[in-house]
Amino acid sequence: xxxxxxxxxxxxxxxxxxxxxxxxxxxxxxxxxxxxxxxxxxxxxxxxxxxxxxxxxxxxxxxxxxxxxxxxxxxxxxxxxxxxxxxxxxxxxxxxxxx
Numbered sequence: 001x002x003x004x005x006x007x008x009x010x011x012x013x014x015x016x017x018x019x020x021x022x023x024x025x026x027x028x029x030x031x032x033x034x035x036x037x038x039x040x041x042x043x044x045x046x047x048x049x050x051x052x053x054x055x056x057x058x059x060x061x062x063x064x065x066x067x068x069x070x071x072x073x074x075x076x077x078x079x080x081x082x083x084x085x086x087x088x089x090x091x092x093x094x095x096x097x098x099x
Contacts, residue, residue, distance in 0.1 A: 019043060 023042040030037040 016047075020047070 020043040025042050026039045027042050027045070028037050029040055029045055
């Protein structure tokens with residue numbers, strides 16, 4: 001699994017670096033109602049937009065799957081409780097003659 005991580009990560013890092021180097025031209029970034037303008041390399045607003053989109057996607061998935069994580073935690077604690085109940089000796093049953 002670790003080798004798969006490196007097989008994907010290294011080419012992706014190289015592609016990002018090549019993209020950044022090849023898109024160094026300055027662009028003016030301005031938000032219409034505000035009087036401020038910023039000159040940035042082209043790759044920077046693109047990368048920031050991608051990271052913001054990735055963050056929104058991760059947050060959405062995390063919120064959507066919250067009920068499944070809660071259900072899994074509940075089942076896990078129930079399973080642990082049942083295993084602990086089975087592991088404890090039943091002294092009352094032995095005293096009554098039940099096996």
